[in-house]
Amino acid sequence: MTQPPTPPTTSPAPRHRWRRWLLLALLVLLALLLAAAAGARWWLQQQGLQLQGPGWRDGGATIAQWQWRQQDCVAAQGSGLRIERWQPLTISLQQLKLQSCSKASRRELPAPPPSGLPPFTLSIASLQVPALPALTVAVTQQNERWQAQLQQGAAKLAIDYRRDNGQWQAQGTLAAARLSPQLLGQWQLQASGRWLPGQLQARVQADGRQLGYQGDARRGDAHLQATLHNRQWQLDATLPHALPLAAGWLLQPRRALQASGDLDGVHSLQADLLASGPQGKLQLQLTPQDHSLQRGSGLLQLEGKDLHARIPLQWASRQLTLAAGQARLPQGVRLSWPQAWQLPLTTSGSSRLPFRLDYQQLQLSSHDGTLRWGDGRWQWQGALALAGRHAGLQLAGQWRGQLDAQGARGVPLQLKVSKPPLALVISLPVNAIDPRQPVLNASFAGHYQDWPLKGSVVARQQGAGWQGSLAASSRPPFYSKGGALQLAANWRGSAGNWQLDSGSKLSAAEGIVDSVLLKPLSLQATSALLSDGSRAHGQLALTAGGAVASRWTLPPVNGTLQLAGERASGQLQLPAWRSKLQLTARRHGEGAAGSLQLDTPLSAAMSRGLGVTLQQGQLASKLQWQWQKQWQLNGDVRLSDVALDWGGILANGGRGRLTLAARPGQLQLQSDGPLQLAQLDVGTLLQEVSLTLRSDLKDWQLGAVHAKVLGGNLQADSLRWPSSAFQPVTVQQLDLAAVAALQNDPQPTVQLTGRVGGTLPLQLLPAGIALQDGLLRNEGELTLRVPTSAGVTAMAQSNRAVQLALDMLSELDVNDFQARLAMSRNGLLDAKVTLKGVNPRQNRQPVVLNYSHSENVLELLRSLRIGDEISRRVLSRKQSAATRNPTPETSP
Numbered sequence: 001m002t003q004p005p006t007p008p009t010t011s012p013a014p015r016h017r018w019r020r021w022l023l024l025a026l027l028v029l030l031a032l033l034l035a036a037a038a039g040a041r042w043w044l045q046q047q048g049l050q051l052q053g054p055g056w057r058d059g060g061a062t063i064a065q066w067q068w069r070q071q072d073c074v075a076a077q078g079s080g081l082r083i084e085r086w087q088p089l090t091i092s093l094q095q096l097k098l099q100s101c102s103k104a105s106r107r108e109l110p111a112p113p114p115s116g117l118p119p120f121t122l123s124i125a126s127l128q129v130p131a132l133p134a135l136t137v138a139v140t141q142q143n144e145r146w147q148a149q150l151q152q153g154a155a156k157l158a159i160d161y162r163r164d165n166g167q168w169q170a171q172g173t174l175a176a177a178r179l180s181p182q183l184l185g186q187w188q189l190q191a192s193g194r195w196l197p198g199q200l201q202a203r204v205q206a207d208g209r210q211l212g213y214q215g216d217a218r219r220g221d222a223h224l225q226a227t228l229h230n231r232q233w234q235l236d237a238t239l240p241h242a243l244p245l246a247a248g249w250l251l252q253p254r255r256a257l258q259a260s261g262d263l264d265g266v267h268s269l270q271a272d273l274l275a276s277g278p279q280g281k282l283q284l285q286l287t288p289q290d291h292s293l294q295r296g297s298g299l300l301q302l303e304g305k306d307l308h309a310r311i312p313l314q315w316a317s318r319q320l321t322l323a324a325g326q327a328r329l330p331q332g333v334r335l336s337w338p339q340a341w342q343l344p345l346t347t348s349g350s351s352r353l354p355f356r357l358d359y360q361q362l363q364l365s366s367h368d369g370t371l372r373w374g375d376g377r378w379q380w381q382g383a384l385a386l387a388g389r390h391a392g393l394q395l396a397g398q399w400r401g402q403l404d405a406q407g408a409r410g411v412p413l414q415l416k417v418s419k420p421p422l423a424l425v426i427s428l429p430v431n432a433i434d435p436r437q438p439v440l441n442a443s444f445a446g447h448y449q450d451w452p453l454k455g456s457v458v459a460r461q462q463g464a465g466w467q468g469s470l471a472a473s474s475r476p477p478f479y480s481k482g483g484a485l486q487l488a489a490n491w492r493g494s495a496g497n498w499q500l501d502s503g504s505k506l507s508a509a510e511g512i513v514d515s516v517l518l519k520p521l522s523l524q525a526t527s528a529l530l531s532d533g534s535r536a537h538g539q540l541a542l543t544a545g546g547a548v549a550s551r552w553t554l555p556p557v558n559g560t561l562q563l564a565g566e567r568a569s570g571q572l573q574l575p576a577w578r579s580k581l582q583l584t585a586r587r588h589g590e591g592a593a594g595s596l597q598l599d600t601p602l603s604a605a606m607s608r609g610l611g612v613t614l615q616q617g618q619l620a621s622k623l624q625w626q627w628q629k630q631w632q633l634n635g636d637v638r639l640s641d642v643a644l645d646w647g648g649i650l651a652n653g654g655r656g657r658l659t660l661a662a663r664p665g666q667l668q669l670q671s672d673g674p675l676q677l678a679q680l681d682v683g684t685l686l687q688e689v690s691l692t693l694r695s696d697l698k699d700w701q702l703g704a705v706h707a708k709v710l711g712g713n714l715q716a717d718s719l720r721w722p723s724s725a726f727q728p729v730t731v732q733q734l735d736l737a738a739v740a741a742l743q744n745d746p747q748p749t750v751q752l753t754g755r756v757g758g759t760l761p762l763q764l765l766p767a768g769i770a771l772q773d774g775l776l777r778n779e780g781e782l783t784l785r786v787p788t789s790a791g792v793t794a795m796a797q798s799n800r801a802v803q804l805a806l807d808m809l810s811e812l813d814v815n816d817f818q819a820r821l822a823m824s825r826n827g828l829l830d831a832k833v834t835l836k837g838v839n840p841r842q843n844r845q846p847v848v849l850n851y852s853h854s855e856n857v858l859e860l861l862r863s864l865r866i867g868d869e870i871s872r873r874v875l876s877r878k879q880s881a882a883t884r885n886p887t888p889e890t891s892p
Helices: 013-046 736-741 790-798 800-809 857-884
Strands: 049-057 060-070 073-086 089-093 095-098 120-128 135-142 145-152 155-162 167-175 183-196 199-213 220-229 232-239 254-262 265-277 280-288 295-304 307-316 319-322 325-329 333-337 341-344 349-352 355-359 361-366 370-374 377-390 393-404 407-410 413-419 422-428 439-448 451-462 465-474 485-494 497-500 505-508 511-513 516-518 521-525 529-531 536-544 557-565 567-574 579-588 591-601 613-628 630-646 649-663 666-671 675-681 685-695 700-709 712-721 727-735 751-753 755-765 768-778 782-785 811-823 828-839 845-856
Touching (some): 341 349, 591 630, 700 727, 727 736, 736 751, 755 811, 782 828, 800 811, 845 857
Antiparallel strands (some): 049 060, 073 089, 135 145, 155 167, 183 199, 232 254, 254 265, 280 295, 319 341, 325 333, 349 370, 355 361, 370 377, 393 413, 413 422, 465 485, 485 505, 521 536, 529 536, 536 557, 567 579, 649 666, 666 685, 700 712, 712 727, 751 782, 768 811, 828 845
């Protein structure tokens, strides 16, 4: 049986080849698409269109940024482009900015939109066109009919345009406040015409209703009518009623303005504007000289109490010329220009405008200023110079740069301010100033007298005034080291009404003045400080660390100061000394004057550097001070219950009143009435001391000196310390018993009674006392007794002659006593004594005794003071022990 033939096996090669061809075709298609995309991108770039950030999101194509360039000019740029669907085409833009790049001398009619476009919808969130605020735009196009809605806040404009026949119409409303925030009222706009290639016709009518100005109850209407026929235009403006303007001015009703021209500029202008206001009247008249309106003349007149100008003007060949002249403006301002101003009557151009502005003694001038305008913009460029005097200050300033609606740009403004002894240079950068919200940041440097000044001021407008901050530094010239001053303050206000905020602070660093270390000091405002430029009101807190010198210290001081116009007062405390100080100040001529009152207890803490230790007492002073080129101080100081220790010399019970007069390099102290001390212990106790004083702290003059000493009196009409001459001191009724008691011996060898007196010529030296030709005599009878004692008996038994002498002196009634005294400045006393009397026990036998003695009195007084001090300390300890243990001791 024959087997059927086996079918041939199918080869896989054709299927694999088909797959390879399909893959190859896809790669070629992808390459063609990439090449097309690259070619399209290249073609768009060649056309000036640049795209950034293309993508696809939520079913739509997006482009983050794009711009269209015409040569080197960016004609249009935008962001946030999104195409959401294709039927109809829906396009949205977040921002679109247009700019004119035309540099041709002749402006051409704009071409209408192309025909044959597919239906589409376009929405623009922000459309920016030169000289207009940002607009919100919605555009639709279908079957050659275009409709657009433009909106800016409450202002709206609707446009309807048919591309097939070129007919268009528009209507809208505009609040006057959109033109300027101070304006009131509403504008209604209606327009219609025809727009085809090479042809543009328009008739525009604008009616203003209830127009006015904020703060003025008056209202008025206005009517504007304009026509355009291809390149030619004409404008006609009338005022059916008076139109309120700023600052109380009114534009009077009349046919105010007629103008005509083409797209390149103004050909003719005829105006008759009349405005009246508080300062006077302003009238502008323009009259053509031929029927073609190509040339004409006019007159600008200002008339009023503080307003005057008469300025002829002409126009010809599309140029307006204002003759050289001047104008008197309100508040005494005078504007002048030395040569004619020539202004091209074109939509873009430039003109040189040199001028000078005079106000009182100030002049602001520009010799090379140029004004440029075009595309809805303007710019002034040039240099300004300021010179003259104002408020007693000499001012000189200069600036070069540009001004436009966005502000100023250029070099920093430099202003020199001087009024000896003040001189400042102020620098104000202008590039960062926004005219809508100006912030000024100026720096200054200079000096006041010998005080260097440096700092910065920040100022920003706040309503009708200004606010900002001030930072300044200086260094008082009387500091030999340190002492830097720092001022940090926030301020606000307007002309004639300024304020430093609470917390503003003036501080002085530690420094050295005439070998005195002054600790840090600060003044801080605890309330707002108000000033009108010459007077201030407010309160300050003072904190001072005190002062340290080689021989004295001043502790920390704190307190408050009150400012009240031209007067000020303060209350200060020195807590470490429990001292209170009250100050007053007032303006006095070109300086200041006031009072100072100090009440303080006296303590040892105050004594450093005085050479005397204050132990107790009270001081009260009332002083008047004045500062005018130099300071001076006058007043009185009252002392009471004063106790002090002067190198071991003790005084207490001091009281009296001193007058003081001081100025730089001079000081004078003088007692007003007697100064008194209850006791003065110099080793010998002086009581009830009274004297007058006059001193400049170098020369001390004492007068009417009285004191009780040794049971008698001491007095001197005048004493000077230090002195080169010997000055007489009179002593009377000195008790010899008290003199003998100075021996401090319970069983003295010699007993004396009676009183002596005389004259002691003293020389008061810087560090001691000298005595010359002193003489003491008896004032009445004296007695001398030599009681029998073991010592006397031993002396008598030692020598017969001594025994006879002691017998004669054992009891002596003296009727003649003379003691001649002299003492050198080192304290060595030489005494020569002569006694004449009788011995009542020896049949009143006459006796004459000559005696001489030498001893260092300073050492004697020192030993007496030391002995007395030891006795006081011992007694004090015994009293303290008795207080602690009142039980009597039983042991011997």
